[in-house]
Amino acid sequence: MKFIHISDVYLGIQPETNADWAGKRAKEIEDTFIQVLQACNERDVDLLLIAGNLFAKSPEVADFEWLDEKLQTLTKTRTIIVPGHADYLEADSEAASYRFRSRTVLLPAGRTTNAYLRGINTCVTGFGYAKPEYKGRILEGIEPGRAGAINILIGSAGDKNHMPFDKEVVARKAFDYVALGHYHRPIHILKNRIAYSGSPEPVLHTDQGRHGYIFGEITDDGTNISFTPIAKRSYVTIEVTLRTDITAETVKENLEEQLMKMGQDNIYTIVFRGFAQNEYLPDLTRIKNRFDVYDVVDLTITKADEELLLAENQNNIMGRFIKEMHDSVNIDEKIRNKALRYGMEALIMAGDKK
Secondary structure, three states: OEEEEEOOOOEOOOOOOOOOOHHHHHHHHHHHHHHHHHHHHHOOOOEEEEEOOOEOOOOOHHHHHHHHHHHOOOOOOEEEEEOOOOOOOOOOOOHHHOOOOOOEEEOOEOOEEEEEEHHHOEEEEEEEOOOOOEOOOOHHHOOOOOOOOEEEEEEEOOOOOEOOOOHHHHHOOOOOEEEEEOOOOOEEEEOOOEEEOOOOOOOOOOOEOOOEEEEEEEEOOEEEEEEEEOOOOOEEEEEEEEOOOOOHHHHHHHHHHHHHHHOOOOEEEEEEEEEOOOOOOOOOHHHHHHOEEEEEEEOOEOHHHHHHHHHHOOOOHHHHHHHHHHHOOOOOHHHHHHHHHHHHHHHHHHOOOO
16 A cells, blocks of 8 residues: 655745745645645555645635645545644534545544545544644554554644654554654654654745655555655755955855855755954845845854953953953964854853853
């Protein structure tokens, strides 16, 4: 039995609403979901597992109607959906009673249920959200739903407010696979047995790294899964170290060259470190016009910062460190500046001024 496992798609979300690319990102997230459906057809997949948070909010009937139309393009694949904390379904909502025309099963919210798919001898058991939080250890109490069948556990779970669980307890269950949602990055908890798929497309600027879907196959020999990257975009952080011997124009040229190599499809956070020659960072207007820049973070230390830190910390480790570095006349200036920067950053981050 072949399956694809996704979660945390967040259809309808519009990341960075104030950014120039906000509307484009919403469409890209939708397009990547459609691409997952195409992969189901291309890879002859039997089952699509959606482990929570398909939508960015509690869905309405119109949302399910749109989804139903898309799922009808699947030529062979059956679909199992479980509501998550973002797209929870209240039991008395109109959407909760929606009847899909496609070969789709929406597991009821607020209780443990299962769906047996006779054609592929597979039983999928899960717990859907009827409210935003469940603090109980629900997954640990769920058992496989059908003897003699392929058994899969599905749920959106992991932190203290969203069905916390002990992976060792769940691993002892006789499930052939546990399809998890809630975290936006893929996490392989137990080899070929328990995994978070992560979001197919990143939805927050903190969602760095790979994004895609899990493809799996369950045979008489067991379960085997692999990760397939599919995201159209990546959030990438680039760190730039300023030095007193490099001009602002050179910094910009080097940064622009680096961005060109990494591509224009990414959304960048640029972090400046090191010693700034004055109070101002290099002008990035040209770069922002060519690339999508989410944020520019200033972690530089200016001469004024250094003098202020020395004046405020004369009698503690910060002040003694700065003074000692200044008094080290036999050290090369580049090495001194680098050591001074690293030391000051470390002391500031650690809050150690004793």
